[in-house]
Amino acid sequence: MSKKKTVLGVLAAAIALAYAGSTWWAGNKVKSVYDSAFAQLPQQSALVRVTERSYERGFLGAVSTVTLELGCPADAAVAGAPPADTEEEDGEDAAPTPSRPLRLSFRDTIRHGPLAGGSLAAATIDSELLLDIKGQAEARKVFGDARPFGAHTRVGFDGGYASEITLAPGQFADEGKTRVSWQGAQLRVRVDGARTEAHYELALPGFEAADLRNGVNLKMGKLGARADLDIRHGWMLATGKSAGRLDALEFTVTGKKADADAALAKPFPAIVLQGLDAASDATIENGLYTGTATFKGTGSVGATRIDGFEMASSTRRIDVAGYRKLAEAWTRSAAANGCVRGKASQAALRALADQLAPDLKAMAKPGPEVGLDRLLVEIDGQRAEFSYSVAMAGVTDEDLQLPGNALLLKRGVLKANGRLPVKWIEKIAESASGSQAPSPEVAALMIEQFEQQGYLKRAGDDVTSQVEFSGGQLKLIGKPVELPAK
Known part of the structure; x- marks a missing residue:
């Protein structure tokens, strides 16, 4: 060799x-x-x-x-x-298996x-x-x-x-009852070796479902979504950006009879939503979670065209360690997931609530806040807007010794604002009164009466209202409202 x-x-x-x-x-x-x-x-x-x-x-x-x-x-x-106990299972309080x-x-x-x-x-x-x-x-x-x-x-x-x-792709039908069909689905997921970063892409070409007995139909167009996430704190606390788009969503009720002896159901106005875009962004800084989400599109309800709608929500200053502990305890609990029956379930849930109460109250210290930052609907050039937020503010170590309800009353903050076009109020009054349409003068008189009672304000072609609760005091359009005695 x-x-x-x-x-x-x-x-x-x-x-x-x-x-x-x-x-x-x-x-x-x-x-x-x-x-x-x-x-x-x-x-x-x-x-x-x-x-x-x-x-x-x-x-x-x-x-x-x-x-x-x-x-x-x-x-x-x-x-x-x-x-x-045996009596519970055989008695009226027995929960379904x-x-x-x-x-x-x-x-x-x-x-x-x-x-x-x-x-x-x-x-x-x-x-x-x-x-x-x-x-x-x-x-x-x-x-x-x-x-x-x-x-x-x-x-x-x-x-x-x-x-x-x-x-x-597949379809399922229960003769005369339901019909469901979909055009397939595809999900791509990529996760790095350190389990800190993840990326996904979802595609659902189309979906339809029908309740044939009641004439209820749901039709969904092409859905696509993608996200780039940081998962070092776990999937429940994933941060990063995500976005999705749904081409169309249609919901109709034809008013068919549920059975031969039933009265004909009143048809419900068709709801059609189009060009639906959703996006979210979340971060964690100094152990606190902050997330925002938006959802917008166009559509119609019956003959009424919705030129545009937009919803924006947010979550701020959520303690990551506390939230993870609460979420893990909840998902692991048999009672919280409905796997324990009757009085046994109630006892288990009470025990779980007592166990988690100190952690839940401790999460109030950073001043957590959740809310609907903006809900906007535009029809014929007129806009209605609504927003609210719920928060805890100024919580001290001494406050954490208070019972949960007392802590909420002392440090809880609620704010809500609304704006509605007068023309919409006239249309709502018309729908409520049937065929007899109230005159604009009658609607104006109604608005004036509510304004005198302090429930709302007239602002040009709109009416507005504002509610705020903080420091144990309730205010309506800036004026204190006396709370019922305890």
């Missing part, structure tokens, strides 16, 4: 050994991620459980099979909840890297929904010969991943 052949042989062996080592490493990493994810899943929600799981690992790949149970456990007497949990089984076919499925990656994963013979027959009724669900994931060497999840 020549020296050259010897060198090439050693090099080939080294490459093979390196590849084998990389494949072994990739296999270990992927299995570790699976083990960790499924171990944490039941701890995150009272509504998700892993009932069966297997992981068959080979050198070049693996197959993971898992069955998830979604919803309340089949036994309503959840461990850790106060037991329900939670619906039967749904079981779904998934199979992941995993190919280990570094050359996984023809690409340079730690692994690629193809996921599919497993159905028994009965389930397959039902799926064919809805999806035809198409595979109902599929997902392809590429796992990077840093632990990050990119997934593409698809739902096939």
Whole structure:
């Protein structure tokens, strides 16, 4: 054997050994991620459980099979909840038994890297929904010969991943009762290895639903959404920017009879919304969460054309640590998720509320605020506007010793403002009175009476009103209003 052949042989062996080592490493990493994810899943929600799981690992790949149970456990007497007494279950106070949990089984076919499925990656994963013979027959009724669900994931060497999840087009009909159809759906998700950044894109081409018994129809056009998020504080406190657009949304009621003996229902004016745009932005600074969201579009209600509407809301100064603790306790609670019945549920919820009360009151210290910053509707060149905010202000350590209701009365702040065109008031009065339309003079007299009583003010072609509660004092258009005695 020549020296050259010897060198090439050693090099080939080294490459093979390196590849084998990389494949072994990739296999270990992927299995570790699976083990960790499924171990944490039941701890995150009272509504998700892993009932069966297997992981068959080979050198070049693996197959993971898992069955998830979604919803309340089949036994309503959840461990850790106060037991329900027999009288309660048989008496008038007995609560309905939670619906039967749904079981779904998934199979992941995993190919280990570094050359996984023809690409340079730690692994690629193809996921599919497993159905028994009965389930397959039902799926064919809805999806035809198409595979109902599929997902392809590429796992990077840093632990990050990119997934593409698809739902096939389908339709479901319950003869004479309901009909639902959709044109498929696609979701792309990308998460970095450090689990600090995430990006997603959602596409839903169209959706329709109909209640055939009552003549109620909902039709949704193309929906698209995307987001770039910071998830270092968890998905519940994800920050960053997101945006979405819905081409059209139509809601109609034709007034069909619910049954043969029922009276003909009165048709409801068709609601059509078009060019709906939504956007949100959220940040966390100094341990406090701030988020804003907007929603706007055009449309019509019956024959009335809506030239434009816009809604803007905000959440400010929410303590991140406190919110996370409250949210996690709530999602893990069987009672909070409706899995405990009757008086046992009430007792469990009271116990949970007592447990979380100190954390909830502590969240008042930074001065949290939520509100509708602006709700604007424009019709025929005239605008109606409304806004409100609810907040806590000036809370001290001493205040935190007060009972919850006393703390709200002392430091709670409520503000609300409204503006409505006089012409709209005339139309509302006309609708309320039937065919007899009140004259503008009558509407003006009504407005004048309310103005004299201090409920509103006339401002040109509009009427305005303002309500404020702070420091335990209620004011209407700037004038104090005496609260009822305790």
